[in-house]
Amino acid sequence: MGALLQRTLEEETTVGSYFVSNYPPYSFWSPEFVPEAHAALDRPPAPETPLGVYLHIPFCRKRCHFCYFKVYTDKDASEIELYLDAAIQELTLYSQKRFVGGRKPRFLYFGGGTPSFISSRQLTRIVTAMKRLLPWDEAEEVAFEGEPGTLTEGKLRVIRDMGVTRLSLGIEHFDDRILQANGRAHGSKDIDRSYELARSVGFPQINIDLIAGMMGDTEPLWRECVKKTIALAPDSVTIYQMEVPYNTTIFQGMKVSGQTVAPVADWRTSANGSITRSRSWKRPATPSPARTPRSGIRREPAFSIGTCCGPART
Numbered sequence: 001m002g003a004l005l006q007r008t009l010e011e012e013t014t015v016g017s018y019f020v021s022n023y024p025p026y027s028f029w030s031p032e033f034v035p036e037a038h039a040a041l042d043r044p045p046a047p048e049t050p051l052g053v054y055l056h057i058p059f060c061r062k063r064c065h066f067c068y069f070k071v072y073t074d075k076d077a078s079e080i081e082l083y084l085d086a087a088i089q090e091l092t093l094y095s096q097k098r099f100v101g102g103r104k105p106r107f108l109y110f111g112g113g114t115p116s117f118i119s120s121r122q123l124t125r126i127v128t129a130m131k132r133l134l135p136w137d138e139a140e141e142v143a144f145e146g147e148p149g150t151l152t153e154g155k156l157r158v159i160r161d162m163g164v165t166r167l168s169l170g171i172e173h174f175d176d177r178i179l180q181a182n183g184r185a186h187g188s189k190d191i192d193r194s195y196e197l198a199r200s201v202g203f204p205q206i207n208i209d210l211i212a213g214m215m216g217d218t219e220p221l222w223r224e225c226v227k228k229t230i231a232l233a234p235d236s237v238t239i240y241q242m243e244v245p246y247n248t249t250i251f252q253g254m255k256v257s258g259q260t261v262a263p264v265a266d267w268r269t270s271a272n273g274s275i276t277r278s279r280s281w282k283r284p285a286t287p288s289p290a291r292t293p294r295s296g297i298r299r300e301p302a303f304s305i306g307t308c309c310g311p312a313r314t
Helices: 001-010 033-040 078-094 118-133 153-161 176-181 188-201 219-232 249-257
Strands: 049-055 105-112 140-147 166-172 205-212 236-241 303-305
Touching: 001 078, 078 118, 078 219, 153 166, 153 188, 166 188, 188 303, 205 219
Parallel strands: 049 105, 049 303, 105 140, 140 166, 166 205, 205 236
Antiparallel strands: none
16 A cells, blocks of 8 residues: 555655756855856866857747746846846856856757747847857857747748757647647647648758656557657657656645646656656757757756746647
């Protein structure tokens, strides 16, 4: 009986802090260590160390119920412009530090939030400034997260012309009821439209993000989700297991109702599960002449720009 209870507790999803957004974690930051941070920025890089840049765009149409990132849903164009000004100023300061050491970015990542939420003009402005400060001409990968409902053909062309080699679509699921229950801003029609447009515009690689075990999900619905993903034939797929950190609206609802177990999938979505074998699984594409052989490689960035919590799911 005890072993059965322990197994049940291990398989149930409870609230917790699953994700370390940066190292060292913010909880370990204190004023006395500021001089050490400055000293690290003023040290030259170790030989053969690649440079990476992560830009956080903390704006979204809606906040998903499972979201635990630093995002805003109430900012207008002028406030977004102020944020972009600050990001450019921050990158300007970094570019002058010794740790850059004359290096050009080997990889760049636009995360959020929703990078595709801001306008084409704003994207062009921030990218022009970034390339002026740290040229991208030697970059092996430029990854960009997009929410299906924010993507038009014109914006996709702007994103492609920025030099993006890997467009990551935050689809998460194909069932409209599940998308709505989890607070997603897009629907299934947005998925079909944006994927077709992205293919027609032509990106070296298109990735699809999925989340296994969202609120309202079932094993049959998840299997159908996987089938639809395979039918689209993306270049890569990243699958996340549903998690419920403390700073989510799901947890707020759990506190009100006195729940200790999250109202998400009660079927196994990881470990020895029959569908999702790991928390984050990626199926890389076989390179073709039109696709970058090294695309799909996700590396940790050397430094981040903006109010960030690391790469997010859009």
